[in-house]
Amino acid sequence: MVSLATGSPLTELLYWYSILSVVEQYGIVGGTAREISASVESGVADGTLRPGASLPPVRRLAEALGVSAGTVAAAYKELRGRGVVVTLGRGGTVVASAPAVNSRRPPRVPGGLRDLAGGHPDPAHLPVLTPPARLEPVPGSHRAAPRLDPLEEAARAWFARDQVPAESVTFAHGALDCIARLLSTELKPGDAVAVEDPGFHHLLDLVPALGLRMTPVTVDDEGIRPEALRAALRSGARALVCSPRGQSPYGARFTPARRDELLAVLHDFPDVLVVEDDHNADISGADAVNLASGGLPRWAHVRTVSKHLGIDLRWAALACDPATLARHDGRMLLTSGWVSHILQATVESLLADPAVTRLVAGASDTYTTRREALIEELSAHGIPSHGVSGLNVWVPVRDESSVVNGLRTRGWWTAAGTRFRIMSPPAVRVTTATLTPAEAVRLARDFAEVLAESQAVYGG
Incomplete structure (x- = not known):
């Protein structure tokens, strides 16, 4: 059992108010490790506990639920093992960025934007399936x-x-x-x-x-x-x-x-x-x-x-x-x-099918041309990027959100690099599979303008 707080009546009242507010704030209930972990998992699944949300410290939740700290610790361990939460050292325990109980699907592309975020091939270079x-x-x-x-x-x-x-x-x-x-x-x-x-x-x-x-x-x-x-x-x-x-x-x-x-x-x-x-x-x-x-x-x-x-x-x-x-x-x-x-x-x-083989070979050449076109246009504006193979170009930036939002106002839908990173520096991913060389000219120009704006704000 958890010991009661000691001190003046007002101190004790404030203490118990803070303890009881834990249950109300987080919605976590249960008297066993399995019940507590199931409660957290339910909150993650229904969106009450969103990715990145901090869970209460072990001892504080234990006091709020009237269980031992070991019971809460066992619940958190079970949640970590299933990929629902992660522990960040002094940062405490937080809901995982993509918890196993709640699939993270890509956001719907807003109307009127050129989609360069998905990483998908160009449908014009795919065969008809029979x-x-x-x-x-x-x-x-x-x-x-x-x-x-x-x-x-x-x-x-x-x-x-x-x-x-x-x-x-x-x-x-x-x-x-x-x-x-x-x-x-x-x-x-x-x-x-x-x-x-x-x-x-x-x-x-x-x-x-x-x-x-x-x-x-x-x-x-x-x-x-x-x-x-x-x-x-x-x-x-x-x-x-x-x-x-x-x-x-x-x-x-x-x-x-x-x-x-x-x-x-x-x-x-x-x-x-x-x-x-x-x-x-x-x-x-x-x-x-x-x-x-x-x-x-x-x-x-x-x-x-x-x-x-x-x-x-x-x-x-x-x-x-x-x-x-x-x-x-x-x-x-x-x-x-x-x-x-x-x-x-x-x-x-x-x-x-020989015709499909020829189609795939042509697609490979087209994807290379489009990828290299954007890299060259970005380079002309002094913007370094990476993409020596594949369907994407990786552009290092200082502030992902400002760049993605700035490009969005200019009609481009790109992917913030945070989805792809663990410890590497920030960047933006641009899928070039459908990006024509002519479009690359405009995108690179817009990218340069957005970078100039974001850097002015970033350093201001």
């Missing part, structure tokens, strides 16, 4: 034969083209589905995962939702930095998730020299699972340079087709070491079982 006209009924399930032979052979050829070992290949429902399964079968709650910083925002949401901790690894134009990776692995990270090219949001891509440096670090940590997310493989505008070909004992290389064949094609191909494949497929067998054969047949027909 599902198979006929598929015979299945006598039972596909668990015994989850992969269509023609698509499996096509996937092996796709990997082998870029020197990715293709002896062990399987399928999943998209890159994040695959990565989530790999991490959940390899790690236990509380383990650390090394992730790119800045990095893919959905991955940064996924890792804590799995009850795992993120260890940021800084990125430059050649990908993750070797010294930062070594520091992350020395601190105990048990897995690494990275992009060899078309990295979002920075646009980084591995060079042969950087790959060799990273392999030298990774060979000192043979128990670490290395997951490469090569989701932009065919439209990144960069050569295939990967870690998967480096003889690592534990590795996985994931590719999808949503960026170059269609966002409705939730299919991923995975090449990996035999042990990783067994763990992945064992978990899939117990859950979804297999990827729809209708989806597989659709993907296989697209991969085998």
Whole structure:
């Protein structure tokens, strides 16, 4: 039990008023750790407790609820393990930026604005999807034969083209589905995962939702930095998730020299699972340079087709070491079982179509032209940016909000970098997939004007 406050009657009255106000302010109730954590989770789910909201200190909430501090501490620990809250040291316990009980969806683009925030491909450079006209009924399930032979052979050829070992290949429902399964079968709650910083925002949401901790690894134009990776692995990270090219949001891509440096670090940590997310493989505008070909004992290389064949094609191909494949497929067998054969047949027909191959090659050239056009126009205004591959350009700024809002008043909808960052400096991400070179001229001019205005206010 919690002891009563002591002192003058007025002091005691004020003390108990402050204690009782905790329940009213936060809406947290319960007499056990499970009840308290469920109450917090309910508040997060219905929006009462919003991302970033501070929870009361352990002892203060314990006094308000009439339970022990250990009970509240156990509740907070359970919430941390499920990715609902995070602890910021002296900053206390706060609701996670993307709590696992409440999915964070992108805001609706206001009418009249040019959308350059989504990271999506240009629909004009995607093929029309044609599902198979006929598929015979299945006598039972596909668990015994989850992969269509023609698509499996096509996937092996796709990997082998870029020197990715293709002896062990399987399928999943998209890159994040695959990565989530790999991490959940390899790690236990509380383990650390090394992730790119800045990095893919959905991955940064996924890792804590799995009850795992993120260890940021800084990125430059050649990908993750070797010294930062070594520091992350020395601190105990048990897995690494990275992009060899078309990295979002920075646009980084591995060079042969950087790959060799990273392999030298990774060979000192043979128990670490290395997951490469090569989701932009065919439209990144960069050569295939990967870690998967480096003889690592534990590795996985994931590719999808949503960026170059269609966002409705939730299919991923995975090449990996035999042990990783067994763990992945064992978990899939117990859950979804297999990827729809209708989806597989659709993907296989697209991969085998020469006209689609030509369309994808043209899209890759167009995306490179558009990305480089914006970088050149920004440079002409003295604005440095990054984007040597992929569909985005990363522009460092001092004040993300003022820049995003300033561009909005000029008709541009861009993404504040805070969604993609852990410890890296502020920036704005611009998706260039649909941005024509002519539009890049106007955007760069507007960007320069907004920066001048924001810097005047920032320094005033």
